[in-house]
Every structure is written in C-alpha cells, then in structure tokens.
Amino acid sequence: MLDRLAAAIDRHCVGPGSDTAIPRLSLIAVDEPVESTGHLYEPMICFVAGGAKRTTAGDLSEVAHAGEMLLTTIDLPVAVDLEELPYRSAVMYLDGQALADLLVELDETGPAAPSPAAGQVKAPMTPELLDAAARWVELLDTPEDIGPLAPRIESEILYRLLRGPFGAVLRQGTLADSTTSRVRQVTRWICEHYNEPLSIDAIATVAQMSPASLHRHFKATTGMSPLKYQKHLRLQEARRRLAVGDATVTQIARAVGYTSPTQFNREYRSTYGLPPGQDATRLRTRPTRATTR
Numbered sequence: 001m002l003d004r005l006a007a008a009i010d011r012h013c014v015g016p017g018s019d020t021a022i023p024r025l026s027l028i029a030v031d032e033p034v035e036s037t038g039h040l041y042e043p044m045i046c047f048v049a050g051g052a053k054r055t056t057a058g059d060l061s062e063v064a065h066a067g068e069m070l071l072t073t074i075d076l077p078v079a080v081d082l083e084e085l086p087y088r089s090a091v092m093y094l095d096g097q098a099l100a101d102l103l104v105e106l107d108e109t110g111p112a113a114p115s116p117a118a119g120q121v122k123a124p125m126t127p128e129l130l131d132a133a134a135r136w137v138e139l140l141d142t143p144e145d146i147g148p149l150a151p152r153i154e155s156e157i158l159y160r161l162l163r164g165p166f167g168a169v170l171r172q173g174t175l176a177d178s179t180t181s182r183v184r185q186v187t188r189w190i191c192e193h194y195n196e197p198l199s200i201d202a203i204a205t206v207a208q209m210s211p212a213s214l215h216r217h218f219k220a221t222t223g224m225s226p227l228k229y230q231k232h233l234r235l236q237e238a239r240r241r242l243a244v245g246d247a248t249v250t251q252i253a254r255a256v257g258y259t260s261p262t263q264f265n266r267e268y269r270s271t272y273g274l275p276p277g278q279d280a281t282r283l284r285t286r287p288t289r290a291t292t293r
Contacts, residue, residue, distance in 0.1 A: 001127065001130045001131060001134060002049055002050075002066060002067055002130065004134045004138075005047065005049040005088075005090065005130065005133055005134040005137060006049040006050045006088045008134060008137040008138045008140070008141070009027045009028075009029055009049055009088045009089070009090055009137060010029060010088070011140070011141070012027060012137070012140040012141075013027035013028065013029040013088075016028065016029060016030050016034075017029075017030075020140060021140065021143060021146055022136065022137075022139060022140065022146055022150045023150065024092055024093040024094075024095060024154070025090065025091070025092060025093075025136065025137070026090075026091040026093070027089075027090055027091070027137070028087065028088065028089045028090075028091065029086070029087070029088050030051075030082060030085065030086065030087040031085060031086045031087075032085070033082070033085065034082060036079050036080065036081045037079070037080050038077065038078070038079055038080070038232075038235075038236045038239065039077070039078055039080055039236075040075060040076070040077050040078075040191070040233065040236060041055075041072045041075070041076045041077075041078050041120075042072070042075055042093055042094075043072055043073055043074060043075070043093070043094040043096070043173070043184075044071075044072050044091055044092060044093045044094055045069055045070070045071050045072075045091070045092045045094065045161070045166075046064065046069060046070040046072075046089050046090075046091050047069050047089060047090045047091075047092070047125060047130075047133045048064045048065060048066050048067070048068050048069065048070070048087075048088070048089045049066060049088040049089060049090065050066050050086055050087060050088035050089075051065075051066060051082060051083075051084040051085050051086055051087030051088060052064060052065040052066065052082070052083045052084035052087070053070075053080060053081065053082050053083060053087060053089075054080070054081045054082075054083050055070065055078045055079070055080055055120060056078060056079045056081075057076050057077065057078045057079075057119060057120065057222055057223045057224065058219075058222060058223030058224030058228060058229075058232075059219075059223040059224065060118055060119070060120065060222070060223030062120050062121070062122050063083060063122075064122050065084070066084075066088075067124060067125055067130075068122050068123065068124050068125065069122065069123060069124075069125050069129075069166075070120060070121075070122045071120065071121050071122070071123075071166050071169060071170070072119060072120050073119050073120070073121075073169060073170075073173045073180055073184070073221075074119045074173075074180070074183060074184045074187045074221060074222070075184070075187045075188055075191050076119045076120065076187070076222060077229065077232035077233055077236055078120075090133055090136075090137050092133075092136075092154070092157065095154070095158075096174065098154070098155065098158060099158055099162075099170060099174045100174050102155065102158055102159060102162065103162070103171065103174055103175075106162070118220070118221060118223070119183075119221045119222050119223070121166070121169055123164070123165035123166060124165075126160065126164055128160055129157065129160045129161070129164060132153060132156050132157045132160060133157060135153055136150065136153045136154065136157060139153070179217050180221065182207040182208060182209060182214075182217070183207065183214075183217055183218055183221045183222070185206055185207060186203045186206055186207045186214065186218060186226070187222065187229065189203060189206050190203065190226065190229060190230050190233065191233060194230055194233040194234055194237070194256070194257065195234065195237075195255065195256050195257035196257065197257075198226060198227060198230050200214070200215070200226065203226060214226075230257075231267060232271075234256040234257050234258065235256075235267065235268060235271050235272075237256050238252050238253065238255075238256045238264070238268065238276065239268075239272065239279070239283070241255070241256075242276055242279065242280035242283060243280070243283040243284060245280065245284050249261070249264075249265075249276045249277050249280070252276075253265075253276075264276070
C-alpha cells in the first residue's frame, strides 16, 4: 500500500514539489540531497510514503519516516532536513471548517480531553488511512472524478484521523476555546504583524490568557518563546528577499522589522552560518532548491 501511494506521487509530482488539481493537496518528490531549508508550515498533515525528514521548531524536533504521518497544528516556522532519500510525501492542508463540521456530525463538540501540546506530532498511518490517502492522490489519474469524489475522500481521511492517534490533538485544535486554538490565534497574529514591535501584553489579550500562561503554553506548543518565534519569521522572510535580490541588506533588515542592522547581521549569521550579504550571493548562484514540506 505504501508503494501504491509513492507511485501515485511519482506520477503526478511536477518538480520537487507541486500543488495539484485537488484542493488542499500538494505532492513532494526529492531524489537528490538538498541543504536544510526553512518553511512556515500551515496546519497540515504530511503522509510520508518514502524516505524520512526531520523538522525542527525551536527546542522541538520530529523525524517522520516512510509509513508515518506528521501533523502540524499551527502556523509554525521550521527547519526541514531530509534524512533519507528518495523522499516522497503527500501533504493535506487542513480545512478547519470541515473538521468542525465533522465534529458536530459526530456529536463531539464538548470540552476537549487533554492532548499533547506540541505543534507537531507524528504517528504511524493505519492501513485504512493509507488506503484513503492513496485513493485521494490517485484521483489525479482521472481528473473528471476529482470534483465529485475528492471532497468525499477528504472527509473520509479527516474522519479516520479523528478516530485514530491524532483524534485528541485535532479535536483540541478545532474547538474554539481550547488552549491550542488560543495559541494558534497568537501565531497567526504574529505572522500578520511579524515586522512590528511585539508586545507580550497585546498577544496575551489576543489569546485571552495571562502573559505568564501564554508564554508557558506558547513554548510548549511551538518549542520557542513568542519573541523567538517572531525572530524566525523575520529571518525566513529576510532570506527569501535576499534570494530574490531586489533590495539591499539594510533595506531588507528594515522591511522585516529590524531597527539595528548590527543586530540583524548578528542574528542572521547565527541562524544561517554566513553574513546576509555573503549568503545572498550564494543563494542567487546555487541551483534551484527543492521544496521539502
């Protein structure tokens, strides 16, 4: 069954990574070694059909191997390293409304049971879930079937996820008043205001938590403090802009929220191993980097 999913990914993945005609489905296929990359993960599930990848967020790290799935519950800046090649995965971006509707249908909208707080968790794919994921990707073989069948198979996948090892985590993240949902509100607020000064009191108000409680739950979920989370967002965006090469280092530093070029240079070098100017030169001359979600 795992080979079936990997084969379907091979048939339809354009380049190292590509979106598809199926809403909320992307495919990843990487055969050659690539350097560690930074991504802002959205809430999603990665079904690994071949190889293995490590994702690191602050103090938290997970390695997902073939036959496992990796759930990201919030917007999370991560470093991605492919540890085994060839790497194949199908990525489902979570539809929060579909999950909420399914919970109502299952009559499971009461208080959420305690669940792991981490923003990323992994588990093995059950045979039923693997079969559903393979059938979902295989709809790309018959495009005329995507409209009528893709939403139904997607609902089946969500149902099996809720009934499987991710059930408590997904339920915790879907219910509006849960701790995970409150932290998700804060991460989205920071993503939208990443280049502005960060006030802990302000984001505590967004989360409807005390500053101390927010800091504790935020770090447990993301592996980093709110300030470090913001720093990762700023540096990822700065590196993206440096690769494009349409502005100076100083202009980019200011655009992503740094008032001190010295601080920007120091934090950039600490994170990426080179000063921003040298890294920009390398980024612009290297081969196109693979997408490694």
